Amino acid sequence: MPKNVAAFLLMAMIALVSCKNEKKEVEEVSAVETEELKPIELKEFGYNLNHYLVVRDTIKAGDSFGEILQRNNIGYPEIYNIVEGVKDSFNIASLQVGKPYTLLCDKEDSLQTPKCFIYQPNSIDYVVVDFADSAKVKKGKKEVKLVEREASGVINGSLYQTLQDQGLSPIVAYKMSDVYAWTIDFFRIQKGDRFKVIFTEKYIDDSIYAGIDKIQAAYFEHKGEPIYSFRFETDSTKHIVDYFDETAKNLRRAFLKAPVQFSRISSRYNLNRRIAYYGNKIRPHKGTDFAAPVGTPILSTANGTVVESTRRGGNGNYVKVKHNGTYTTQYLHMKKRKVRVGDYVKQGDIIGWVGMTGNTSGPHVCYRFWKNGRQVDPFKQDLPKAEPIGDSLKVKYLAHIEPIKAQLDGMPFPSDKTTNEEEYITELNQKNAISDRKPN
Incomplete structure (x- = not known):
């Protein structure tokens, strides 16, 4: 075979192999791109929202359940059937102005007729009215994550103001006043009184703040007298929960200290x-x-x-x-x-x-x-006190509070820091931001 012919055939074979490899590479890239472009499933209220046209709105003044459906292409005969179907399980008159609602509509329907109505009375609970099969009502809750936080302070004016200065919700103050309602008159707390508190906050989808959950434990030093409080469930079947001190005595009394809060x-x-x-x-x-x-x-x-x-x-x-x-x-x-x-x-x-x-x-x-x-x-009056924890639970209670009391005792007051109060609050907020230990 002539050398020029052999060289030509060799070059042709190399080119053919190169084209095949290039085609395979293009196919692999295309497959990766296709995989990357696959839509992410958006799930909410128990539905895959990718399958629907989603309409979100809030209840306006003058809105009613029927008017909302009528505005969204549902006729009066069907509205009547829906209302009749849900009247025993959902009060349609309970819709509150400003609360959000969601309509899920069929993407293939040119009229975009809703398939269900979802009402959110608060940031956690929701009610689904599914229009299929004479209307069904399903109630649910969004998944809530509890994040533990800490706070401490020295009273200069009020508990409310001290917490507010730290950028914390005033609800913490109200919940603490509930815990200590039988032992401390919070309007009579004095300058120099000190406190520490461990509480949990609620978050939806890991990022949406949904308010204060519970006071887990607290320490309040009033007129030089320290008063610990620890949350503890005494009856798991009836979900009876109360607050007790470090010796298992109940903080609750037969009578509140006052008939009005913060008076x-x-x-x-x-x-x-x-x-x-x-x-x-x-x-x-x-x-x-x-x-x-x-x-x-x-x-x-x-x-x-x-x-x-x-x-x-x-x-x-x-x-x-x-x-x-x-x-x-x-x-x-x-x-x-x-x-x-x-x-x-x-x-x-x-x-x-x-x-x-x-x-x-x-x-x-x-x-x-x-x-x-x-x-x-x-x-x-020497008023009666609530019963302390029974002997059968006392050992369990003391073991339960031991690490929590150590955590409280280890928390510094702003005045215990060598840095100024502003630096202390910044440090505390940074600590709270990364704190994600699951509460008891």
């Missing part, structure tokens, strides 16, 4: 008080006045049955609650009453709102306290 005592029980309203004459004041803005919720200080709920004379609107054969409480000058005679109320239930009805010169609730039929000063 101040404007007048105490005093049998020789001169009252300006009555011309500065001496008239026994057999109640304790808690000053608070009009509309502040008034709480029943203990479990009991409402025996009076009326308006009368100088008392104005008032409620009287009988707790047992020994104790009765009364709440005067309400703007509005929430309960009726015969209602059973639990400790902390709202029974009315602060007002100025009856003989009063300013907004407050006059809290009166009876023991064995005689009005007494509640702050001078």
Whole structure:
């Protein structure tokens, strides 16, 4: 074979192999690109949203369930059937202005008719009304991640302000006031009182903040006296949870310290008080006045049955609650009453709102306290306490709180730092940002 022919054939074979390799390489790249372009599944409310045209909106003033469906191409006969199908499982009149809703529509339908309606009464819960098969209602919750956080501080004004200065939600203050409601009057905390708190925050989809969950543990030093509190479930079948101190004593008492949160005592029980309203004459004041803005919720200080709920004379609107054969409480000058005679109320239930009805010169609730039929000063009574943890659970409880107490004890106060308070808060926020230990 001539050399030039052989060279030609060799070059042709090399070119053929090169083309095959190039084609294979192009095919492999195309396969990778195709795989990369595959749409990511977007799942929410139990649906793959890729399969639907998604319409999101919020309830507007004047909106109704039927009007929303009618605006989105569902006729009145079908709306009627849907409403009839869900009336026993979903109250369509419960839609609140400003709350979000979602419509999932068929992509192949030129009219884009919704296949289901999804309502979110809050950031976690949702209700799905599926229009198929005479309408079905499904209720669900978005997956919530709990993130543990820490905070500590020294009181200069109020607990609320101290937490706010650290960029924390005021809800932490309210939840702490609930934990210590039986042992500390939070309006009377003093400058220099100190606290530490471990709490959990809720996040949806790992990033959407959904509020404060629970106080896991706290330490409050009031007038130099340290008071620990640890959250503990005493009955897993009934989900009974309470807060106890480091010796397993229950922080709860039979009566709350005050019938209103974050109020101040404007007048105490005093049998020789001169009252300006009555011309500065001496008239026994057999109640304790808690000053608070009009509309502040008034709480029943203990479990009991409402025996009076009326308006009368100088008392104005008032409620009287009988707790047992020994104790009765009364709440005067309400703007509005929430309960009726015969209602059973639990400790902390709202029974009315602060007002100025009856003989009063300013907004407050006059809290009166009876023991064995005689009005007494509640702050001078040796009131019963809740039962401590039983012996069978005490060993488990003490083991449970041991690492948590060590965590609390190891948390510094801002004043314990050599750096200034601003640097301390920055350091604490950085620590909280990376804290992701699963709460107990």
